[in-house]
Amino acid sequence: MRTTMTDTPEPRRQPRRAHLVEVAHELFNRHGFHQTGIDTIMRESGVSKTTLYKHFPTKDDLALEVLKLRSERILGGIGGRLNSFLAARPDATPAERVGVILDVIEEWITGTAFFGCNFVRAAAEYGDSDCAIREQARRHKQELQHLIAEQLADLSVERRERLAAEILLVIEGAIAVAQVGFALAPVVDARRLIDLLLRNADGAESF
Numbered sequence: 001m002r003t004t005m006t007d008t009p010e011p012r013r014q015p016r017r018a019h020l021v022e023v024a025h026e027l028f029n030r031h032g033f034h035q036t037g038i039d040t041i042m043r044e045s046g047v048s049k050t051t052l053y054k055h056f057p058t059k060d061d062l063a064l065e066v067l068k069l070r071s072e073r074i075l076g077g078i079g080g081r082l083n084s085f086l087a088a089r090p091d092a093t094p095a096e097r098v099g100v101i102l103d104v105i106e107e108w109i110t111g112t113a114f115f116g117c118n119f120v121r122a123a124a125e126y127g128d129s130d131c132a133i134r135e136q137a138r139r140h141k142q143e144l145q146h147l148i149a150e151q152l153a154d155l156s157v158e159r160r161e162r163l164a165a166e167i168l169l170v171i172e173g174a175i176a177v178a179q180v181g182f183a184l185a186p187v188v189d190a191r192r193l194i195d196l197l198l199r200n201a202d203g204a205e206s207f
Contacts, residue, residue: 016047016051016055017055019045019047020041020045020047020051020052020055020056020062021062021065021066021069023041023044023045024036024041024045024062024063024065024066025066025069025070027040027041027044028063028066028118029113029115029118030115032121032125033059033063033121033122033125033126033133034125038052038059041059041062060126060132060133063122063133064132064133064136066118067118067119067122067133067136067137067140068136070118070119070140071119071136071139071140071143074140074144075140075143075144075147077104078100078101078104078144078147079147081100081101081103081104082097082100082101082151085097085100094151094152094153094154094155094198095194095195095198097151098148098151098152098167098194098198099191101147101148101151101171102171102187102190102191102194105171105174105175105187105190106187109174109175109178109186109187114178114179115179116175116176116179117172117175117176117179119136119137119140119141120137120172120175120176122134122136122137123137123138141168141172144168145164145165145168146164148164148167148168149161149163149164152164152201155201159201163197163198163201166197167194167197170190170193170194170197171190171194173186173190174186174187174189174190
């Protein structure tokens with residue numbers, strides 16, 4: 001079974017708490033964090049204010065939990081796809097490994113649940129650099145960059161980290177232009193740019 005960025009893992013939380021997080025996840029994804037009010041979350045979830053505040057004392061606490069869940073699903077989805085791919089292709093090149101990551105990104109962008117990057121939106125809506133929500137957004141991007149770097153094991157650590165940062169920058173650009181409808185096939189363009197980066201990395205023709 002293929003794992004995607006929108007797959008739901010097996011429940012691990014209390015049913016009512018998990019339901020709140022799922023509903024908030026969908027609402028925040030579609031409408032943003034500040035635009036989604038507590039009353040909307042209660043109405044859509046069918047949960048009382050007392051129950052909501054029992055699990056999440058503030059809306060920011062709920063937003064933070066949503067971002068943690070989303071990060072878990074995205075990184076887990078990509079990791080699952082990579083594991084399946086590498087089980088069948090243990091000799092895959094770095095370019096092919098990174099291509100799997102791009103496949104997952106493309107499926108998300110072209111799917112019905114794409115409304116832009118929740119982490120970028122969270123960072124924009126919560127401007128305080130010390131905010132836990134903003135820090136979670138930053139941590140997610142760092143972990144995604146690390147996952148990319150792991151696919152570049154043939155390079156030195158320094159070049160691997162630099163190239164992973166460049167690849168992430170291209171991916172983030174593709175997501176941004178997809179959100180505003182600026183490009184017809186942003187991931188196709190991203191693949192082309194990333195292929196150039198990989199071919200020029202450390203002068204390695206094997207990429």
